[in-house]
Amino acid sequence: MTGERHYRQLVINGRFLGAKPTGVQRVARQLLLELQKHEHDLDELFADGVTVCAPRNVTAIGNGNTMRLNAAGKLTGQAWEQIELQRRAAGKLLLSLCNLAPIASKNAITMIHDAQVYTMPSSYSRAFRLWYRVVLPQIGHRHLQILTVSEFSARQLVEFGVAPADRITVIHNGVDHVLEFTPDPSVNLAYGLTRHGYVVALASTQPHKNIGVLFRAFEQGRMGHTQLVLIGGAGAAEFAAQGLAVPPGTLFAGKVSDGQMRALMEEALCFAMPSLTEGFGLPPLEAMMLGCPAVLAPCGALPEVCGGAALYADPHDSDAWSDAMRRLRDEPELRERLVDAGRVQSGRFTWAAAGRRLVETIQRFAAPRTT
Numbered sequence: 480m481t482g483e484r485h486y487r488q489l490v491i492n493g494r495f496l497g498a499k500p501t502g503v504q505r506v507a508r509q510l511l512l513e514l515q516k517h518e519h520d521l522d523e524l525f526a527d528g529v530t531v532c533a534p535r536n537v538t539a540i541g542n543g544n545t546m547r548l549n550a551a552g553k554l555t556g557q558a559w560e561q562i563e564l565q566r567r568a569a570g571k572l573l574l575s576l577c578n579l580a581p582i583a584s585k586n587a588i589t590m591i592h593d594a595q596v597y598t599m600p601s602s603y604s605r606a607f608r609l610w611y612r613v614v615l616p617q618i619g620h621r622h623l624q625i626l627t628v629s630e631f632s633a634r635q636l637v638e639f640g641v642a643p644a645d646r647i648t649v650i651h652n653g654v655d656h657v658l659e660f661t662p663d664p665s666v667n668l669a670y671g672l673t674r675h676g677y678v679v680a681l682a683s684t685q686p687h688k689n690i691g692v693l694f695r696a697f698e699q700g701r702m703g704h705t706q707l708v709l710i711g712g713a714g715a716a717e718f719a720a721q722g723l724a725v726p727p728g729t730l731f732a733g734k735v736s737d738g739q740m741r742a743l744m745e746e747a748l749c750f751a752m753p754s755l756t757e758g759f760g761l762p763p764l765e766a767m768m769l770g771c772p773a774v775l776a777p778c779g780a781l782p783e784v785c786g787g788a789a790l791y792a793d794p795h796d797s798d799a800w801s802d803a804m805r806r807l808r809d810e811p812e813l814r815e816r817l818v819d820a821g822r823v824q825s826g827r828f829t830w831a832a833a834g835r836r837l838v839e840t841i842q843r844f845a846a847p848r849t850t
Contacts, residue, residue, distance in 0.1 A: 482759060482785035483584070483623075483843065483844060484844070485844055485845060485846040486525070486570075486571055486572035486586060486844055486845065486846055487525060487526040487527040487571070487846045488525050488526075488527035488528060488529070488530070488571040488572065489521060489524075489525045489528075489529040489530075489547075489571065489572050489574060489841065489845070490529075490530055490531075490532050490564075490568045490571045490572065490574070490577075490798065491511065491514070491529070491531045491532065491573075491574045491575075492532065492560065492564060492573060492576070492577075492580060493531040493533030493536060493537055493540070493548065493550070493575070493577035494506075494533060494537075494556070494559065494564070495507045495576065495577045496508075496533050496537045496540060496541070497533065497534060497536045497537040497555070498577075502540045502761060503578060503592055504577065505656075505761075506576065506628070506652055506761075506837050507576035507577050507588075507590075507751070508541075508738050508823060509538065509541065509652075509653060509830050509833075510576055510628070510658055510830070510833060510834065510837060511531070511544060511546070511576070512542060512544060512830070513687060513830050513831065513833060513834025513835075513837065514529075514546070514834065514837065514838070515544050515545065515546050516831075516834060517646070517834060517835075517838045518546060520538075520828065520838060521841070523837070524841070524842055524845035524847050525572075525741060525845050525846065525847070526736070526846055527544065527571075529547065529693055529809050530546075530547045530548070530549050530554070531546050531547065531548045531549065532549050532550075532564060532567055532568065532834065533548060533549070533550040534550065534551075534552050534555045534556070534559040534563070535551055535552055535553075535555070535589065535669035535700055536550075536555055538550065539629070543818050545683045548800075549567075549826060552567075552837060554686060555724065558577065560579060560580065560581060561583075562583060564580075564581055565581035565583050565584055567585070568581070568587075569586065570586070571586065571588060572586055572587070572588070572841070572844050572845070573587040573588070573675070574587070574588050574589075574591045574841065575587065575588070575590065576590045576626075576812060577587075578590070578591050578592055578611075578615075578667055578758045579614060579618075580618055580622065582617045582618065582621070583621075583622065584622065584624065585621050585622065585623070587618075587621075587622040587842065588622065588623055588624045588625075588626065588844070589618050589624075589625060589626065589635075589839065590625075590626035590627065590628075590638060590650075591618070591619065591625055591626070591627055591632075591641065591642070592627065592628050592632065592759070593628075593756075593757075593758025593759075594615075594632065594635035594636055594638075594639050594758075595610070595637065595687065595756060595758065596608040596611040596612055596615070596804060597639040598635065598687075598688060598756050599685075599687035599755065599756055600832075601687075601709050602660065602685040602686050602687045602688075603651055603685045611788060611802075614774065615641045616640055616641050616642075616687070616768060618824055619636065619641040619642030619643075619646070619748070620642065620643070622646075622649075622843075623646075623824055623844060624646060624840060624843075625641075625642040625646055625647045625648070626647075626649075626650050626837070626840065627647060627648075627649055627650075627758070628649070628650065628651060628652055628758055628759040628780075629649060629651065629759050629784065630649055630759045630780075631758070631760060631780035631783055632759070633647045633649050633781070633797050634779060636824040644648070645782065648836075648840050650834050650836045650837055650840075651759070651784065651828055651830060651832075651833060652759050652761055652764075652830075653828050653829045653830030653831070653832065653833045654662060654761065654764040654765055654767075654768050654825050654828045655768065655790070655826075655828075655829050655830060656721060657701055657737075657765045658768065660738050660740070660741040661738050661741075662738055662741045662742040662745060663736060663738030663739045663741070663742050664739075664741075664742040664746075665739060666732050666735060666739045666742065666743060667742055667743060667746055670708075670730055670732070672706070672708065672730075672743075672746065674746045675747070675748045675808070676705060676748065677705060677706040677707070677708045677709050677730070677746075677747055677748060678693075678702075678705060678706065678707055678708065678747060678748050678749055678750070678751050678774075679705070679709075679743055679744060679747045679750050679751070679766070680693055680708070680750070680751045680752065680753075681709065681710060681711050681712075681733075681747075681752070681762060681778075682709035682710055682711035682712065682713040682714070682731060683711055683713060684713045684717050684721055684737050686755075687754055687755045687756050688752075688753075688754050688755075689753040689754055689755050689776065689794050690709070690718070690723070690725045691801055692708060692753045692794060692795065692796075692797050693753060694707075694718075694723055694724060694725060694726055694729075694746060694753055695797035695800075696797040696798075696800035696801040697727045697728075697729065698724065698725040698786050698797075699726075699775060701801045702801060702804060702805070703743075703772075703789065704809055705731070705748060705804065705808060706729070706730060707726065707728070707729045708728065708729075708730045708732055708743065708747070709730065709731050709732065710732050710733070710734070710735050711732055711733075711734065712733070713731075714731045714733075714850075715731060716739075717728070719824055720766075727792070735831065740765075741769060744765065744766045744769040744770075744771040745769050745770060745771065746812075747766075747771050748807055749766075749771060749773060749774050749804060749807050749814075750762065750763055750766035750767075750771050750773045750774070751773075751774045751775075751793045751800070751804065752773065752774075752775050752776065752781070753775070753776045753800065754775075754776055754778060754779060754794070755776065755778050755779070755794055756778055756779035757778070757779035757781055758779065758780055758782060759780050759783045760775075760780055760785065761780065763781065763785055764777055764785065764824075764825045764828060765784050765786075765820030765825075766821075767785070767789070767815045767822065767825040768821070768822060768825035768826070769823060770818050770822065771818075771821075772789065772807060772814055772817035772818055772821055773788075773789040773790070773817075773821065774779060774790045774791075774792055774800065774803045774804060774807070775789050775790070775791055775792070776787065776791065776792065776793070776794035776795060776827060777791040777793075777794075782827065783846055786824050787820065787824075788817065788821045788824035788825075789817065789821070790803045790806070790807070790817065791803075797831060
């Protein structure tokens with residue numbers, strides 16, 4: 480791209496460091512760790528250095544990250560991001576990794592993970608989706624570069640007019656962080672879960688997660704003694720409030736630690752994700768890296784990232800889901816083939832590769848130190 484301006488300082492938007500942990504925040508934290516590994520290269524690229532800028536409620540970057548933190552200001556949350564961050568990043572290159580960034584900025588690189596406020600509006604509150612539908616296109620057309628996490632998300636951002644195709648760079652998530660978790664089998668032991676005797680899925684009531692098809696697949700003993708184990712914040716009452724009948728024997732394990740998640744995945748028959756759309760699909764890749772095969776809906780970015788290493792089932796056909804899970808239970812050779820294929824496929828997605836791609840993108844706009 481000709482005529483690009485080059486900047487002497489990189490400012491990283493650290494608002495997410497003080498926010499409630501979500502999948503988007505996990506991605507941002509992992510990318511920040513990778514940028515730390517490239518800190519020397521970044522210091523060479525930017526004559527005035529690199530700093531993480533955050534609101535006053537952030538006291539540390541965490542995870543042993545030693546990058547320079549500048550936490551200050553009177554505001555917090557989106558007000559801090561739109562007003563104070565915009566002022567503090569004036570004339571510098573601003574990197575934001577969690578969908579939002581100052582609307583008024585032009586000197587910015589921003590990661591927008593998906594276009595689900597357009598494709599699945601019912602999964603979000605009215606205020607949330609209206610705000611995102613106002614902000615995202617302004618970011619997408621004003622900022623220097625838009626990052627996203629899959630080719631599928633890139634196509635959707637173009638389709639819904641969020642950003643032009645020539646301004647989008649795809650950086651796939653990594654998944655190898657799961658190997659750093661120490662397995663904690665406390666949930667398995669507390670509920671008497673048996674090896675390969677249960678299926679793990681996410682306890683999410685968002686309509687696009689489509690957990691109802693799993694409930695129907697498990698109803699009336701269709702899966703025999705195989706149990707459905709849901710991890711996450713939603714419980715039986717929340718699903719019942721949406722008119723979904725929770726099959727008997729379903730276990731709601733609640734919010735689990737990373738170590739508990741690893742132990743659950745390693746002992747499960749499979750991980751099931753019947754989502755109608757996903758911008759990337761990190762949980763099934765995490766499962767696959769831990770030796771747990773995945774049964775997925777062929778929707779969103781799931782086929783892109785999981786390839787032929789998973790089983791796919793029609794998201795609207797509960798019989799197809801029962802059949803796929805029973806095959807994994809009753810055909811051990813099939814399951815073992817998918818375990819091996821899943822390890823190979825998930826191994827293609829590393830945070831080191833994501834970090835290199837991010838640094839290469841940032842480098843285009845840097846004003847290096849001169850000797």
